[in-house]
Amino acid sequence: MASRTNVVGIDLGNSKTTIAVARNRAIDVIVNEVSNRSTPSLVSFGERSRFLGEAAKSQEASNFRNTVGSLKRLAGRKFNDPEVQEIESKFITAPLVEVDGLVGAKVNYLGEEAAFSSTQIIAAYLTKIKTTTEAELKGPVSDVVISVPAWFTNVQRQAVLDAAHIAGLNPLRLMNDNAAAALTYGITKNDLPEPENPRKVAIVDIGHSNYSVSIVAFSQGQFHIKSTVCDRHFGSRNMDKALIDHFAAEFKGKYKIDVLSNPKATFRLATAVERLKKVLSANASAPLNVEMIMNDIDASSFIKREDFEKLIEPLLNRVHLPLEQALKEAGVTKEEIDSIEVVGGCTRVPSLKEKISEFFGKPLSFTLNQDEAIARGCALSCAILSPVFRVRDFHVHDITTYPITFSWEAVPENPDEETSLEVFSLNNPIPSTKILTFYRKAPFTVTATYSHPEQLPGNITAELGKFEIGDVKPTESGDLSIVKVKVRLNLHGILQVEQAYVVEEQEVEEPVEPAPTAEGEEKKDEPVKTRKVKKLVKVADLPIKAVTETLPAEVFNKYLEAEGNMIETDKLVAETLDRKNALEEYIYDTRAKLDDIYAPFASEDEKTKLKGMLMDAEDWLYDEGEDTTKAVYIAKLEDLMRIGGPIRQRYLDDEEAKRQKIQAEREAAMAKLKAQADAKKKKEDAARAKAPTGKFEEGTGGRAPPPPPPQEETIEDQEMTNADETQ
Template identity: 55%
Template sequence: MSVVGIDFGSQSTKVGVARNKGIDIITNEVSNRSTPSLVGFGPKSRYIGETAKTQEISNLKNTVSSLRRLAGRSFKDPDVQVEQEYNTATLVDINGEAGAEVSYLGKKEQFTATQLVAMYLTKIKTTTSAELRLPVADVVLSVPPWFTDAQRRALLDACDIAGLTCLRLVNDSTAIALGWGITKFDLPTPEEKPRRVCFVDIGYSDYTCSIVEFRKGELNVKATTYDRHFGGRNFDKALVDHFANEFKEKYKIDIRTNVKAWTRTLAAAEKLKKILSANASAPISIESLMNDIDVRAFVKREELEEMVKPLLDRITVPLEQALAEAKLKVEDIDSIEMVGGCTRVPIIKEKISNFFGKPLSFTMNQDEAVARGCAFSCAILSPVFRVRDFAVHDIVNYPIEFTWEQAPEIPDEATSLTVFNKGNVMPSTKILTFYRKQPFDIEARYAKPEGLPGKANPWIGRFSVKGVTPGPDGDFATCKLRARLNLHGVLNIESGYYVEDVEVEEPIPEEKKEGDTMDTDAPNGDAEKPKTRKVKKQVRKGDLPISSGSASLDVENKQRLCERENAMYMEDKLVADTEDKKNELETHIYELRDKIDGVYAEFASDDEKAKLKAKLDETEDWLYEEGDDTTKAVYVAKMDEIRFIVGPIMQRHTDKVEAERAAVLKAQEEAAAKQRAEQEAAKKASEPAAAPDAEMKDADAAAPADAEKKDKNGDEPMPEVEEAS
């Protein structure tokens, strides 16, 4: 089972996975650690991620960006109109939801932002699965902390359409804090003063500041503030506006009238901004930008800072707001951790450092911190991995209230109640109590719409409580509803039930008199019965069915979109496989043309060579004419035709190669056997003589003494006789 954390960014996406006792950032098909957050459409298939980036300039009208910022938004939202400035595709209204109109498979198509996000997540899922060589199902996905309930539901729907199970939607800043805190072993204990860290995350399109308190084994988010329109792309746009004026005056071209020229200048400005972060000045040069005119310019870092001065004046606002909401002062902050690509800009670092009056900390990977935190969060929620206990307590960013119709029988009943206040801990559960005689409806909405991003609809959901009837005595039924703001930051009424007051007996605790040191038995030996009293308690008597309506897709629509996404995925796969077969056929033609006069030359007759060469020429001509765009089956058939001719030739070559290999192996085996025999013989020759040989040598050594006893004729010596005395 895989554990995957996805940092779904506005410009690019990073994927972290738990493996090798740590967190790794995986690479995509071109070995990049981040994948562009783009979806493009073509006449045959979709282009997603790296392929979309590759063909973006040539396919501007059909390439959609800002996927994350469009999800769950109404087309009429002013923020969506801002995104049109950064999008070359046409954004449209699709049943009230923002989407894009593109040309796909030769005809105009409209896709909602939720569908576009699902397409992109399908690509991320495929890339991750290929890298891990495991199926990917459970993920944790990052979202900006300012996302509303509708935007969060849109991302959850997109995960479902892509075949992913989202275990948690985690705020970017919270994921960063988790990645920082879970690796620290020197955090204060619960009894000690907490360590307070300010995380500043300035990315491609937004700026977030979060103040977090750390104690051993837990983190508590105290405040999160943001600027939704402050990021790297705003610096890029300031540069492009400057160049547009300069080019118009110097080269007499207006890049504002040419989308391709504008996009190329935007890409060059992004590179220039990065160079200026490390250098005091830098040139820009774009060949044939417009009307075959080459352009050049030179920018100093001070000039860039002057261009973005209105932006820089806003840099301390989120910091001040965060301190105010956390009820802290600058000196209460122990550390300022900088994250996000835009925090590399020198003037930004300087202004934030001056605000806090202390040096900044860059201990985290500025580009991958969110992905690592998401992967840690997924590992904590997964039963497969053992992770040190670390509790995450996030906060509610927008106050949520419930409203309902007044009961006719209760004229002075209030009709609204703020249930989740800003700053409350999340996830959180609240029990709402209503007194009713008949079914009723309640609505959830944001209490302060002016604080929402853009002009987001404050409505969250409507919940109908069924099965309510008067109590046994005809009085009001006491209805209780369980409202929960879950891990995703999404609100639901999970269950409803009704209770009745029932009299029950409960023991009265006796107070011991002074001097009593032990219990005593009653005089008759029986234990004295404890005194009891009757009290009324609420006892759950039954469930109340609840039907709900929210911004989430209904089951039928979601299933339809799942089927559509699967069909498009299979179409993309077929196109990719067809292209592979076409390339394989082309490569095969060139290889055989070289080999027929080379390694295969001695294995083919002149007729076979001529026939094969003719077939190769014929297939090559077909491939570059009518065969340029055909089906996978046709390419496979053409390959089979060539193999039918070259097959016998290849077989003869293979037979000879195998025979030579067998001969070499046999010679090697014989040489090895001979070497073993020689080694054994040498070993025997070097061993000492055995015991019988030693006895023979002893006998031979004694032979000269016996020989002296022989007579002259060589006979055995005669026995000696002594005379008797």
């Protein structure tokens, strides 16, 4: 690959996010400010600023009421959605409210109660991801590919796009998780078969909150996803919940405390349970210890792996359902599957791996990095889409999870016309374009809906939008006009009604292909012949008025302005803290050096005055200076440096003088050695020139010639020797 810009892949996870970038002819996963290869998907609001990612995680325990997680589960959802109320609210510690028609969180921010929509919160987190990436790459970041679950609907995908744009990102594609993992798998394989006999691979992704299965056909330079099936409520957080309920019941009897009635105690137990589950993945048993869980009680317990597996048995009993459905929709049997590639952090649970392996009757494959495969696939996709990258030619053929139907009202002039059509069927490729034909005399409206509303998450509306086609008129003869409507599922998997236009049947001239000449016959130059044919020709574009569940422009602009203001607030707070730390560091550093390395360079008056100023500054810093402005910290530091600066400069000047003296001595010594070497060489050259020439063998450079080669004894010589001996 050769790059002139940064292209980035973002695996937007429910518990953590991984960032990958195409650079140095490879895909690298970048680390955050604490050198972790993934960043917690958390946004926290504080008294002075926001805390994003690692910062939110570090103070989550003390600020859990103002911390929001499970970000992508809230994308595009409404507050009254039953899944939000009954499921998601159990995994989010901040109170949920309605904001601008969307679900949001009520928090305390800058000392006041505030409410932010899910789109704003996701945008805040993506701002952090952008900042982290730019810090690592030391350059601006814009073009990205972001992963989303395959079960995301139109409105959920649009919400992620809106959040990304608010954060200053340019998403080239929203990519389904499994498609990203498939791209990581396929693009590195040099042994893929011909398209006639593709390699069939099951890609199983089980993460924090979602379980998805894709059946993928790989062949040279491409892959086709044949089916994707998801269980939206199956993941590591559900296993954590089973453990939390188990230990809460145990502590109720053991310690007489109701952990679930206390949000802080529940949070502490959840944190301990997450660690315990990871220990159980590699050990037969694990202890649980929670200090000061509630009522000053230190709770402890113990669990075996088999007991844990009994707790999650309801989940394990559902493992086969998405696998069976995916095979059915793809039209293949489990015996035809060549490989089972497993990704996602939850697939480290031994019993889960056993269940999947038992279903297929084959061992699982772990050639993909379980935590990073999706981010790497997104980065590869971004590089493929970016015009400034050169990537191995590899075609991605993804599919839509939900079929889409278009409907319209019949007109009296065409009573036999159908009034609905499933335009994009189940597993329809994306991107994909279809053209619908209508016969009309007046403006009309088409409505797009999901064909099976019962399959949608929660109460997400089945209607994708209404599209009014305007300026439709009868033909000059008063007949019905022929109207073409172009509809498209774009790269993001979002429905668009791109174009509407009127066509008329007209006679046009087209060239006639000349008859082929016989073999050996000379081709004659003849005038090009034409013929008149009737064709449908576009004669007018029509306006389209769309009514969809997208974020209104005024609300988007409000969010954009608010995010900009919060970024500035965060920046000011960070800079203020930096100046405060610089002042504190200067106080302690200068005081320590004043009686040490700075001592010879300061008079007693200077030392006394500076020590007094340092003492006063320290007292002020931990009293009224605990919380002040950036300008005040800068002024205090400058006051100290007016006295301490000259002392430090004298020390540095002395160090520089010493360095220069050492450098001069070193150079003098080197010059002396060089002079001695030159003199020695000159003396040797002179002695060589005076030596008599007869003492040197010609052609040997003054050395003795080599001894002559030994004479070979011939057969005749040997016979003569034998004869002499006989005599």
